[in-house]
Structure formats: C-alpha cells, structure tokens
Amino acid sequence: MTWRFALVIQPAGVDDDRRDFSATFRTIDPAEPALSVGELSTQRGDGIFESIGVVDGHPQEVAAHLDRLAHSAEICDLPAPNLEQWRQAVARAAEHGERRGEGVIKLILSRGVEHGPAPTAWVTASAAADFTVPRTQGIRVVTLDRGYASDVPDRAPWLLLGAKTLSYAVNMAAIREAKARGADDAIFVTSDGYVLEAPTASLILKFGDRFTTPAPTGGILRGTTQQSLFDHLREEGYETAEELIPVDLLARADAAWLVSSVRLAAPVTAIDDTRIELDSGLTQAFNRYLLTPRD
Known part of the structure; x- marks a missing residue:
C-alpha cells in the first residue's frame, strides 16, 4: 500500500461549532515517523478507526462512517468526535488522495499517550489494492468459532463487541487460519450456532x-456498505432483512457475498466444504452500484 497523504488532527470538542477547522489540522510526511513511543494505539491497540473507500476522488458513505466512528467512541469511552471536524479532515485527505481509480481514507482516534496528551487523531489516504480477482472470480471461506455465545454482548459489554477498534489481532489471525485451511477468508460464528x-x-x-x-446483535459491527447495498436493493424491489441466521442455513444459500468499503462485493464460491453458486450478474450489478458516488 502506497501512502499518499497523512494529516494529524488536534481533536475539538463536540460543542466547538466553528465552521472552519483547518487550523486544527497538520499535514505530515506519511513516510516519516509521527507517533510517540508512548502512544496507546500501538502499545495496546486502544483506539478506534474507520476505512472509507474512495472512487475517482470521491469518499464514499462519509456520513455513515462518521456515525459509526462516534458509536465506537461511545462504546470505548473515548471523547466524542466532532463530526464536522472529521468531515473536513476527510475532504482534505480526498483532495490529496487518488483522483482516478480507487483509494482508501483511514480515520484513527486513539486514547493517546499514557499520562497525556490525549486523545490523538489522524487521517491517511492511500491507493487501494486491486480487488479485481475476488470481485470477479469469488472467494472461498471457512466458518470459525468466535469463542462466545450470541448473548455475550449483553452480559459482557466491556468486551467492546460492536465497536471498530484498533485491536485487530484476532481478525488477522482468523484470516491466516482461513488461508492455512486453503480458503481466502473466514466467517465468524457464535459458540451457540x-x-x-x-x-x-x-x-x-x-x-x-x-x-x-446477520442482525447487528451478538457483537456484529454494522456494515456501512451492507446498509447502502440493502437500501439500493429495496429501491430495486427486493426484500431485505437483518436477522439471526443459524449456521446450518449457510449451506442453503442461493448466493453469498462478503462486502466492505474497499473490497466492495466479493462473491462467495464455497463455505467450508459446500459449493455456493456464483451469481455473476448480481455481483456485477452490486459493484457497479458500489462504484458510483455515494454520500
């Protein structure tokens, strides 16, 4: 990944209603060191983030990503972000990011440096990877036990399930395990099925x-791309639903996709040992829609 731009933000309070936050931004060289050795984002993964897809210079679904950033901050007891300040930071990053093709803007809000200053925040812009193969040829996935039952988020809110935190070691370990089993990706399932x-x-x-x-209960991060695509499907006359899905229903699906802000819609061709039909027509339609400018 080639970093094109980085911007450090001096966080403003939610009651700061200034119209221009440019004085709170500091552009830095993305190739140069920028974080203190005491930064808790790197020491403990104590922070949150968002990844915003960029298409021909247009950052996608900014409002939905900022709302989710605020939701994650609330779950993690981080200072509430000033959404207008972050919106302006995204716009600044987009000006210096990919003007043609696809890119990604990342927003990071950390608890900061132990004993202060806190919090710390920054935005980066870079080119996106080439996802042509997974979008057209599909991906194989395996199911992996997430290690908790579906009622855990209510019983143990301190696990921060449902927040998009920087603590992604488990997520990356799951992808490595999937690849070790001959697949491309994984689907988490609860211990109660x-x-x-x-x-x-x-x-x-x-x-x-x-x-x-899957319904956004049981510790699921509500997907901005999934929500946008469901809005589009309803406009096209399709029925959509968020619901509890038993694991045994996976094998009965007529088609399946993993969707995200940067990879967009990747059709699933196999779940564990069960082959899933690749619907090329729908997949192309999904990605055509996801590559159009969306606010």
Missing part, C-alpha cells in the same frame, strides 16, 4: 429473491 460476520467484511446471503444479513 449463529452466523456473525467476516473479520473485515459483512455477510450477505440470498435466498430466492430475498437478501439477508
């Missing part, structure tokens, strides 16, 4: 003309 999500993507299943995704 319900489907969750992929380590870095949401799951969409098709049954007839009905599309469903």
Whole structure:
C-alpha cells in the first residue's frame, strides 16, 4: 500500500461549532515517523478507526462512517468526535488522495499517550489494492468459532463487541487460519450456532429473491456498505432483512457475498466444504452500484 497523504488532527470538542477547522489540522510526511513511543494505539491497540473507500476522488458513505466512528467512541469511552471536524479532515485527505481509480481514507482516534496528551487523531489516504480477482472470480471461506455465545454482548459489554477498534489481532489471525485451511477468508460464528460476520467484511446471503444479513446483535459491527447495498436493493424491489441466521442455513444459500468499503462485493464460491453458486450478474450489478458516488 502506497501512502499518499497523512494529516494529524488536534481533536475539538463536540460543542466547538466553528465552521472552519483547518487550523486544527497538520499535514505530515506519511513516510516519516509521527507517533510517540508512548502512544496507546500501538502499545495496546486502544483506539478506534474507520476505512472509507474512495472512487475517482470521491469518499464514499462519509456520513455513515462518521456515525459509526462516534458509536465506537461511545462504546470505548473515548471523547466524542466532532463530526464536522472529521468531515473536513476527510475532504482534505480526498483532495490529496487518488483522483482516478480507487483509494482508501483511514480515520484513527486513539486514547493517546499514557499520562497525556490525549486523545490523538489522524487521517491517511492511500491507493487501494486491486480487488479485481475476488470481485470477479469469488472467494472461498471457512466458518470459525468466535469463542462466545450470541448473548455475550449483553452480559459482557466491556468486551467492546460492536465497536471498530484498533485491536485487530484476532481478525488477522482468523484470516491466516482461513488461508492455512486453503480458503481466502473466514466467517465468524457464535459458540451457540449463529452466523456473525467476516473479520473485515459483512455477510450477505440470498435466498430466492430475498437478501439477508446477520442482525447487528451478538457483537456484529454494522456494515456501512451492507446498509447502502440493502437500501439500493429495496429501491430495486427486493426484500431485505437483518436477522439471526443459524449456521446450518449457510449451506442453503442461493448466493453469498462478503462486502466492505474497499473490497466492495466479493462473491462467495464455497463455505467450508459446500459449493455456493456464483451469481455473476448480481455481483456485477452490486459493484457497479458500489462504484458510483455515494454520500
């Protein structure tokens, strides 16, 4: 990944209603060191982030990503972000990012340096990887036990399930395990037999003309791309639903996709040992929509 731009933010309070936050931004060389050795984002993964897809210079679904950033901050007891300040930071990054093709803007809010200053925040822009192969040829996935039951988020909110935190070691370990089993990605499931999500993507299943995704309970991160695609599907006359999905329903799906802000819609061709039909027409339609400018 080639970093094109980095911007450090001096966080403003939510009650700061200035119209121009440019004085709170500091552009830095993305190739140069920028974080203190006491930074808790690197020492403990104590922070949150968002990845915003960029298409021909247009950052996608900014409002939804900022709302999720605020939601994650609330779950993690981080200072509430000033969304207008972050919106302006995204716009600044987009000006210096990819003008043609696809890119990614990342937003990071950390608890900061132990004993202060805190919090710390920054935004980066870079070119996106080439996802042509997974979008057109599909991916194989395996199911992996996430290690908790579906009621854990209610019983143990301190696990921060449902927040997009920087602590992605488990997610990356799951992808490595999937590849060790000969697959490309994974789908997490609960110990009591319900489907969750992929380590870095949401799951969409098709049954007839009905599309469903696991309900955002049980520690699922609500997917911005999934929500946008469901809005589009409803406009096209399809039925959509968020619901509890037993694991045994995966094998009965007529089609399946992992969707995310940067990879977009990758069709699933196999789940464990069960082959899933690749619907090329729908996949192309999904990605055509996801590559159009969306606010």
